[in-house]
Amino acid sequence: MTAHPAAPPNLTPSGRAGGPGLPQERRLVTAIPGPRSQELHARRLAAVAAGCSSALPVYVAAAGGGVVVDVDGNSLIDLGAGIAVVNVGNSAPGVVEAVREQVAEFTHTCFTVSPYEQYVAVCEALNRLTPGDHEKRSVLFNSGAEAVENAVKIARAATGRQAVVVFEHAYHGRTNLTMALTAKSMPYKHSFGPFAPEVYRMPMSYPFRDGGRSGEAVAAEAITRIEKEIGAGGVAAIVVEPVQGEGGFVVPAPGFLPALAEFARARGIVFVADEIQTGFARTGDVFACEHEGVVPDLITTAKGIAGGMPLSAVTGRAEIMDSVHAGGLGGTYAGNPVACAAALAAIRAVEEGDLSARARALGDVMLPRLRRLAEQHPVIGDVRGRGAMVAVELVRPGTLEPDPAATAAVNAACHAAGVLTLTAGTYGNVLRFLPPLVMGEDLLAEAMDVLADAFASLG
Structure with missing residues (x-):
């Protein structure tokens, strides 16, 4: 990740954050979550029912392509796509x-x-x-x-x-x-x-x-x-x-x-x-x-x-x-x-846009990288998926015993490094990847690099 100066999201003439023209880059200018997100989270705790939780408490100012930009100016690579909602992008022009x-x-x-x-x-x-x-x-x-x-x-x-x-x-x-x-x-x-x-x-x-x-x-x-x-x-x-x-x-x-x-x-x-x-x-x-x-x-x-x-x-x-x-x-x-x-x-x-073909292309970036990671890290018991709906299941090495703690640790490391990932699974031991189908392959490859570092950090 190259160093970038602190900067707010792109702004339209109205002064509002704009999505489609966002730089497609991972950029961290504060810790995750940043001070403005923390302020908003404090307001949220006082106003929103506790049963409605969030995977990552960074508060979004703009989103588009393959990134979400938070209120502190951090640009995160989005591997959640709103849980497969924004396949065409968060702010598709059409x-x-x-x-x-x-x-x-x-x-x-x-x-x-x-x-x-x-x-x-x-x-x-x-x-x-x-x-x-x-x-x-x-x-x-x-x-x-x-x-x-x-x-x-x-x-x-x-x-x-x-x-x-x-x-x-x-x-x-x-x-x-x-x-x-x-x-x-x-x-x-x-x-x-x-x-x-x-x-x-x-x-x-x-x-x-x-x-x-x-x-x-x-x-x-x-x-x-x-x-x-x-x-x-x-x-x-x-x-x-x-x-x-x-x-x-x-x-x-x-x-x-x-x-x-x-x-x-x-x-x-x-x-x-x-x-x-x-x-x-x-x-x-x-x-x-x-x-x-x-x-x-x-x-x-x-x-x-x-x-x-x-x-x-x-x-x-x-x-x-x-x-x-x-x-x-x-x-x-x-x-x-x-x-x-x-x-x-x-x-x-x-x-x-033939987004079915785009989904296959994104899968062709993710699956080989994840399989190589599985060869290096026995905690990855299974790599699976189809198109741009891909996951890894984490287990105690050599067994089928789920390892939700390792899953949570990798997920947290990705978040801290500016990649939005999600967990799933009956046993809480699956990392799932759902990039917007309009994401560039270079940006997705960078997200896979971050994921590799997160697995390496497990020791």
Whole structure:
């Protein structure tokens, strides 16, 4: 990292911090967090509920490309992308302009009262982009949890059944139903029960911990348990992340997802792909289930859909989507016109910029570096991922025993050196990397250098 004088973020004529023109560099002018961030954090502790925490308490003044700039003038390399939200960048010019134009026209009417074209256009785009050439319908919401919850509602309405099958290590949200679908207790479920009933958890293909079992073998175990413990005739939906997110970026072994999808099709079960973290080019395909040619009945999307604006969707087979009675789906802010305008611009950026190819290119920078690190540091038990959704799992050397302390230490060292990283995993022992897909490869390589130094500091 070259030395740079202390400087505030780039400023627009209005005096506000501007994103797209930010220098794409790592620059530290104070300790992390700096004095201004510490002042803001003190205010936050007095004003914000303690249950709403942050991974890194630096307060952001501007962000764009592959960096976030804090209120102290530090420029950090961003390997979080708002948890895969800003795939097209924190301040993509097309998204910014679309939002400005829409705000000037109107900010809200409520689609269920007075509809507007932007909502329809987003649904048309999703129907076109999502896997499968069957007739589709879409409906819009605000958050990923809302999308998953409504996918379950739709599946139950379409099938007349109640049971929902989910998987070990899954994360699907923080509403009451989606907490039931989520596997990990702390911090997502602890003290918040009782949870929604008729949710059943099955084995997940986790190659690092499966003892060499194939995807088909793990799927067969799950299918047998569904048949014996629930009865397939009572199952409304199977809900699965094609690559698990909060569960630790678990990439199932080949054959696992196709076997589940085939079983669901044969038994009249709605197969739901939760692509909230994996969607919109993150894994090197527009949607992760395309990797093995899986065509879900329903697909849930959020995060990368709208360049940072709150929006989510359920898209699926027309006959399933249209099974719900009028008024059964919707919400006051669902499909807000400003968020829809942002989504249309973000989708254009994904397609016109071929961000799927960019995701693969970023993965080609990260994966070889991480594999070399694994050769040097036995604490790295597994390197995995697809496209620009990549992770390392840390264990006691020579074992499968999770090492969350080493994970926390490496994460903290990266933060102190100006690289924003995130942890994940059921055991708290996974470092995950989610660079914005518009990040330059040189900047990403520098972040990998910082990560290498952080592992070296473990001793």
